[in-house]
Amino acid sequence: MFETVAQQLIIGLTNGMVFALVALGYTMVYGILEFINFAHGDVFMLSAFFALTLVGVIDVGQFHGPMLAVLLCGIVIASAGFGAVVNLSIDRLVYRPLRKSPKLAPLVSAIGVSFLLQNIGLIWGALPLAVFGGGGQPAAPKSFPQLLPSDNLLGAGSGLTLQIKDVLVIGASLAVMTALYLLVTRTKLGKAMRATAQDPQAARLMGIDTDQVVAATFLVGGGLAGFAAVIYALYINTVYYQMGYQNGLYAFTAAVVGGIGNIPGAVLGGLLLGLVRAFSDQFIGAQWQPAVLFGILIVILVFRPAGLLGSTAREKV
């Protein structure tokens, strides 16, 4: 029993980290623009395709040891950069021209961008690359090579499995979240972000170019999604054009559960969702997963409408 629980804890934490990283992108943009970027999950998906393309073109599978580690780091950084640039471009081309429109306009556009990106994923998956299975079946899941060793760190005889990739997912995610925390709390850009989120007009009076702050927020959120995409692909070993839709929905749920707009809330919500999902799969049954997850979402929102860490009312002066 202990081993079962501990095992689900590991699975829940690793999945939860990925949800948390994606949820951060939703919540940061919401915090500043009060707008849900529904295409965010699809930026995550395209970044995974980008990473898989790099893996195929470089033929990463033939490398081992330190060289493999260096290449993987390079792919993680490149994919984070890719996600950042895609997310920034979406804002620049689609959302920013709609900034002064009624709030429904960018929201509906975001749904449109989401479909657009999924179709780009389909076209991308049709490329005649070996890693895409030759490109004959664009919609089929592509297998992402098992690049990390799957040895059990606790020894082959242990009833509990802890792989290098588990440690890597949790460790790298924590490192990125710490970096984000320092960015937001300690740097001038981070303070400008928080000021813009709390009162954009007052922020402009301080000399903050709020358009630039919004752009930086999309850049950071996209980078987190790109990072999460590689981590996810290395961990789950499958990418497909709808992975952003499904994981994006979970991550968005995580952001809402934690309190949308609240950065620690997104991390808490992501971890909670990952853990609930793991335990519900183990003890209730995988077919009940959406029912359990969204049931809990509803219960939490009934008792805490603003989410776990969200403030129930905006501060009145």
Added chain:
Amino acid sequence: MLVVDNICAAYGAIEVLHGISLRVEQGEIVTLIGANGAGKTTTLTCISGLHKPKSGRVTFEGKELVPVPCHDIVRLGIAHSPEGRRVFPRLTVAENLELGAYIRHDKDGIARDYQRIYDLFPVLRERQQQLAGTLSGGEQQMLAVGRAMMAQPRLLLLDEPSLGLAPLIVKRIFEVILELNRLGTTVLLVEQNARMALRIAHRGYVLETGQVIAQGTGAELLADPKVQAAYLGE
């Protein structure tokens, strides 16, 4: 120093300023008084760039301000402490002041100015690490004025610094305005408390429904029977 020349401004289809003109000279305290909705706040926002007039000119030290984006106007030397204080509620007092100095890069000067603000408003020093949203109204007003001062403005725009505050705190805020002016900051002050504003101001303008209906020195306006009847409650 500042010339506002015949500006008209509108929110949607409703025009609220119908050709306002005024001047502020270096070293002055100038006050805008008038009833609610007269256009005092809109005039200030047209100067700091939060709102753009649809016609007319605003020039500061010879530079045309209307085409300059709001976030660059503060770089020219105009700081605006807006209506309703607008401190950042979930940032600390110290962080609010730090953002006031967002455009500056002189670390030593910024550190000196923190102390200056804390000396002017000792209660802010005690509350440095407290979130601004938890301060009382008077403390938030002090913070809003202090935050605007951190930009080292040559022209300070103050919108209703006395609103909703206890008389003792109002007195303190007006003392600080006089002190800042004595040290060289030019002040454009919007006030409902017309009597106090005219007492400390060199000159004043009376606004009514988006137009200037009277102007003069503080003493002249205080003595004007029409102003007395309409705004001083005599």
